[in-house]
Amino acid sequence: MKEIIKWLRGIEHLAGEMYHQAASIYSDDDVFKKFLEHNAEDEAWHYHVMGSAALFLDSEPDFTVAISIDKETNEKIINQISTIKNGLEQNTLSKDELINKIVELELSEWNDVFLYAVNFLKDKTSEFKYPAARIQAHIKEIEHFLRTVERKSDALQKIKELPPIWIENILIVDDEELITDLIKSLLNRSGNIDVAHNGKEAFKLIKRKFYKLIIADIDMPIMDGLSFYQNTIEEYPTSSNRFLFMTGDLSSERKAYFDQNRVKYLAKPMDISVLREEAAKIIISK
Template sequence: MELNSATKQKVDDYFLLCEKRIEANSLTKEQMVDFVVSTEFSEWNDMFLYVVNTLKRNYREFIPAAVNIQQHKRYVERFLEDRPEFSRFLKRIQSLLMVWQEKILVVDDDNMLAGLVAAILEDEGAVETAANGDEGLKKIGGKYFAAIVTDVDMPIMDGIEFYKKAVEIYPNMKDRFLFFTSAVGEKRIAFFNKNNLKYLTKPSPIDDIKRAVFEYVQ
């Protein structure tokens, strides 16, 4: 897939302008961000999306490429999110359609808390919820989830049992669990450490939750 002549010329002009400003020591931070955004996403249009969607639908080996494209876009977004002075560039990138969306599962018997965590994570992927480990086990049986955020103390099936049964059936899921719990005793910590599992305590700052899940979906 190649850039059309008009887009290629526009990108070349951006590079030339940027080079001249660097040589003149006059390139501002805002101009640099504008340059990066304009060149990085110059071809992110309907035709680009059509080609990517066709390839990932017909050739499964192309799916990792689509994932990487979307992850790169998200990296740039996260960089700009921490810099309010560049908000207009962030809006430009956020307006672009996705080429891939990871799925995230939140398992908690507190519906209000599960909804809150889901809202916090909606920028990182498509979030689904389950009320206990049994429901969670049924969910992961039908879909691929890049990250599973689960409470520990739940009725019917708790988070630890959910984890054990999940990895028994799907061994590759062992590195996708993030435990989110208010009760962290020595025995529980020992289990997390033994299995190299990550956990957060309730309550945790929003940024900590997003950062932890982002490590799974990146």
């Protein structure tokens, strides 16, 4: 496993350089540049994670693994990265071709080995459970970007078929069962979903489990949504950006509260596409 981690660190470094190079070339395309910069940041973070993995393995006897990195696989991945970098330098890659090659690279054996290593590590120590969740967000962000690009349905489908290394937890809080059932159905492919029917039930759940996305109504019996939110951020101060409120009564006071606390919200009735879009933004956020 130590050799695999060493190899992955090298590939992550090369991939990060490639994404930085591409971002500098597409500096006039704000959306594409942002996508490339996010990928560069992700590869730098993956490099750091593999460094942590190397330190962890240094204190452990080397583990027997099922695979090794052969010369042919190593050369294939390096050649894929080099082809992209050379194409960028020589201005012979169109944006469409670059996207295709990025998807091809992300779907290569590099990804398979990386997923194998992360799954292996998170089963050995809880230290790597958060990296696993963040790496899954990296894949989701690529998928999210491809949805905005025309003629990329094949690439999108291939990305969607990648095996998950982490499945996010989602909490839906509403006293109306019809609404919780509907939202659960709309987001059932986005993660494991739990339901609570008031803020008190929801607060008990978040003490037992980490939820990447919390969709909450406001007007509920026993404990309303805003009280639930206040209790949650007092207990977990960094949880504010994981909330998405929904309300049928978006008064000026409530809107001011949401804006002041930078909390996302939707007014009922909600467009299905907007609900999915806002939920996806929170799920892929880091």
